[in-house]
């Protein structure tokens with residue numbers, strides 16, 4: 001039996017178990033599918049008639065001008081924003097299968113918590129909201145901090161970190177979630193080149209492990225270099241497909257022209 005790229009150990013075991021028992025197997029697929037989906041906020045349509053799917057193990061960028069509805073798309077996939085029309089199906093995915101990195105500006109960095117406790121909070125699905133972390137979870141937390149080059153920072157409070165160190169911490173926290181789908185909202189905004197490079201390598205590593213990656217990005221070169229698929233949001237609609245087919249000069253002009261001067265997008 002060959003596992004689909006997004007299938008992790010436990011899912012494979014479940015699928016194999018069902019097969020061996022001779023039942024009709026409900027294979028844990030992992031596809032996220034939007035079918036004619038639309039969101040209306042405060043009476044204003046954000047985007048409508050969005051149809052497409054994120055295959056398990058795919059790596060997709062979400063692009064578009066400021067206000068095009070990129071964050072709303074992530075939050076709709078998470079089920080945090082209700083749909084006004086259409087459907088989003090998450091085949092075989094439970095809430096704990098999603099890891100989410102919100103935009104840095106939406107995170108309260110003044111919250112009095114240490115680096116270690118912040119990383120450990122990423123494992124709450126394993127430890128429970130009030131559960132203590134056992135030795136194994138603490139070892140994983142230390143390893144996650146090493147992976148993002150934050151060793152030596154474990155006892156500091158998070159408000160003492162630089163913006164780049166804080167984003168490394170948020171990636172370590174995501175590592176702890178061990179989620180099958182990693183959703184990242186502008187993960188590299190305002191970071192220096194070495195930090196961006198390190199964190200982008202981690203995202204590629206997750207992709208190599210078969211996780212599904214969905215990231216809101218503003219840097220077209222980054223998208224072209226690393227993301228095989230793109231959803232481009234413009235004028236309330238989505239163009240979805242292979243990055244080379246979506247990020248054409250014409251489509252980019254159409255997507256960013258109305259926001260000229262306000263957008264942060266960069267492209268070669």
Ligand SMILES: Nc1ncnc2c1ncn2[C@@H]1O[C@H](COP(=O)(O)OP(=O)(O)OP(=O)(O)O)[C@@H](O)[C@H]1O
Nearest residue numbers: 041042046064065066067068069070071072073216
């Ligand atoms: N909670 C809300 N209530 C009402 N309108 C909202 C809400 N959240 C977002 N919007 C509106 O929905 C639209 C899309 O917002 P969203 O944050 O998804 O855009 P975005 O593409 O992620 O923008 P940016 O690149 O600036 O982060 C905007 O017009 C925004 O004002």
